[in-house]
Amino acid sequence: MDGSVSYENRFNRSVKDFFRKIFSQNLTRLSNAWFFFNTWMNQLRSVRIREKWMRRGVQSPPFMIVSITARCNLACKGCYSHAQHRNTEQEMSAENLSGVIAEARELGTSVILIAGGEPLVRPEILDITKKYPDIIFPMFTNGIMLSETVISRLGRQKNLIPVISIEGGMLETDVRRGHGVFDNVLRVMGRLGRKNIFYGTSITVTRENFDTVTHHGFISGLIAKRCGVFIYVEYVPAKPGTEDLTLTEPQKIRLRELLAEWDNTYPAQFIGFPGDEELFGGCLASGRGFVHISPEGRLEPCPFAPYSDTNVKDMPLREALASEFLRKIRENHHLLKETRGGCALWENRAWVTSLLK
Numbered sequence: 001m002d003g004s005v006s007y008e009n010r011f012n013r014s015v016k017d018f019f020r021k022i023f024s025q026n027l028t029r030l031s032n033a034w035f036f037f038n039t040w041m042n043q044l045r046s047v048r049i050r051e052k053w054m055r056r057g058v059q060s061p062p063f064m065i066v067s068i069t070a071r072c073n074l075a076c077k078g079c080y081s082h083a084q085h086r087n088t089e090q091e092m093s094a095e096n097l098s099g100v101i102a103e104a105r106e107l108g109t110s111v112i113l114i115a116g117g118e119p120l121v122r123p124e125i126l127d128i129t130k131k132y133p134d135i136i137f138p139m140f141t142n143g144i145m146l147s148e149t150v151i152s153r154l155g156r157q158k159n160l161i162p163v164i165s166i167e168g169g170m171l172e173t174d175v176r177r178g179h180g181v182f183d184n185v186l187r188v189m190g191r192l193g194r195k196n197i198f199y200g201t202s203i204t205v206t207r208e209n210f211d212t213v214t215h216h217g218f219i220s221g222l223i224a225k226r227c228g229v230f231i232y233v234e235y236v237p238a239k240p241g242t243e244d245l246t247l248t249e250p251q252k253i254r255l256r257e258l259l260a261e262w263d264n265t266y267p268a269q270f271i272g273f274p275g276d277e278e279l280f281g282g283c284l285a286s287g288r289g290f291v292h293i294s295p296e297g298r299l300e301p302c303p304f305a306p307y308s309d310t311n312v313k314d315m316p317l318r319e320a321l322a323s324e325f326l327r328k329i330r331e332n333h334h335l336l337k338e339t340r341g342g343c344a345l346w347e348n349r350a351w352v353t354s355l356l357k
């Protein structure tokens with residue numbers, strides 16, 4: 001790791017590289033190629049905007065994760081969102097959501113991950129994201145509500161990219177997510193692929209499904225359905241008593257090696273979370289690389305650290321990003337080295353909550 005180059009520059013370079021690769025990956029599909037070429041250009045522009053704000057001492061994260069709801073049409077075992085018991089009454093309105101996206105765009109945030117719960121229980125997200133064509137919105141969905149109507153809409157609105165959750169094969173997926181979910185997900189992936197709609201998959205990697213989800217057969221099967229991005233999220237034991245599902249040290253090391261290898265062996269992009277953070281000097285939460293907004297509008301360091309001292313319903317995003325709480329975490333990111341369970345902030349939650357006090 002070249003210490004002389006700031007983490008911001010390294011992170012911005014990796015974002016630019018990522019979209020350049022997505023563009024070249026889609027060269028054979030003309031409509032996608034043109035879209036991703038413009039996306040790549042937009043990312044370059046956003047980097048310059050962020051650099052301008054950073055020079056003025058304003059924190060401007062490249063990425064933002066917005067959980068637009070805690071509601072969901074499934075009840076998966078060990079669901080992280082459900083484990084938080086969020087109050088669904090106070091969810092941000094469509095105006096709130098659109099407003100915070102506009103503010104983030106002004107700060108140069110160029111990728112906004114839409115999460116939940118299940119985002120499609122709020123179909124207004126399709127109209128909200130359509131208003132910001134130069135921002136990429138990966139939408140983390142369980143795939144069940146990707147109807148023909150929604151799929152044809154996605155075909156016309158390429159900046160909203162479905163990222164479908166899967167746990168491995170039928171056994172792993174249906175045991176956690178419910179009977180029939182695996183077949184449903186494969187059907188939806190097939191439809192998206194046939195319609196040349198760019199999409200990805202999100203895989204929660206545990207000690208148990210590690211061998212399945214890192215197997216060539218699993219990956220090539222999804223690539224045959226034209227899956228373009230694979231996001232491997234290391235399991236975080238948010239539910240007490242599930243610590244033995246976290247990756248072992250050898251598995252973590254192996255996953256990093258494989259992710260680097262696969263980038264050069266498969267026609268797709270591979271992302272590890274939080275594994276890749278080490279490339280940028282440790283935890284990227286609290287606005288260093290990304291920040292999380294809860295369904296109620298609370299600005300939190302990370303989806304796995306549900307703590308906050310600000311709400312974007314009550315103040316401009318720029319002001320909330322300057323919060324004392326987030327600043328202290330950013331300043332101490334070097335203390336947040338990789339942990340036993342997928343998230344340094346979760347592991348150090350006693351320290352994190354002490355900052356709030």
Ligand code: SF4
Binds near residue numbers: 073074082116117177
């Ligand atoms: S689909 Fe996601 S939010 Fe819904 S129950 Fe499953 S893990 Fe939780």
